Amino acid sequence: MKRSLVLILSAGAVTLLATGLLLWAHGRGVKAAPSSTSSLRESVVAAPGRVEAASEEIRISSELSGRLKSVSVEEGDRVRRGQVLAQIENDDYVARVAEAESAVAQRAAELERTINGARTQCRASRGAIRTGGA
Numbered sequence: 001m002k003r004s005l006v007l008i009l010s011a012g013a014v015t016l017l018a019t020g021l022l023l024w025a026h027g028r029g030v031k032a033a034p035s036s037t038s039s040l041r042e043s044v045v046a047a048p049g050r051v052e053a054a055s056e057e058i059r060i061s062s063e064l065s066g067r068l069k070s071v072s073v074e075e076g077d078r079v080r081r082g083q084v085l086a087q088i089e090n091d092d093y094v095a096r097v098a099e100a101e102s103a104v105a106q107r108a109a110e111l112e113r114t115i116n117g118a119r120t121q122c123r124a125s126r127g128a129i130r131t132g133g134a
Contacts, residue, residue, distance in 0.1 A: 062088060 066088040073085050 060085065064088060064093075066090070 069087040069089045071086045073079055073083075079085065
C-alpha cells in the first residue's frame with residue numbers, strides 16, 4: 001500500500017512538472033531565424049532527370065465505344081488542341097449513314113411523284129385542283 005502511494009504521488013509530480021514545462025515553452029514562443037537569399041541558394045539541388053507534373057495528367061474519352069482503328073501519338077509526345085489522337089473503327093456507322101441517306105432520297109422521290117402525279121391525267125387533275133378550275 002505504501003509503495004503504490006509513493007508510485008501514484010511520483011506519477012502526479014511528473015505530470016505536473018511536464019505540464020508546467022509545456023506552459024512555460026508555449027509562453028516563450030519560438031522565433032524563426034531570418035531567411036536570406038544565400039541560404040536559399042544553398043538549399044537548391046541540381047540533378048539530371050525529367051520532371052512531370054501530376055496535375056497535368058489529362059484523361060480523354062470518347063462518346064462512342066468501339067475498337068481502335070489507329071493511334072497516332074505515342075506516350076510523351078506533344079499534342080495540340082484539336083489534334084486527332086486515335087480513331088475508332090466506324091464502318092458500321094458509315095453504313096448506317098449511307099442507309100439513312102438512301103432512305104431520305106427514296107422518300108424525296110416519293111414526295112415528288114405524289115406532288116407531280118404518276119400519270120399525265122393525274123398531273124392534269126392536280127393542276128386543276130391547284131388553280132381552282134375544273
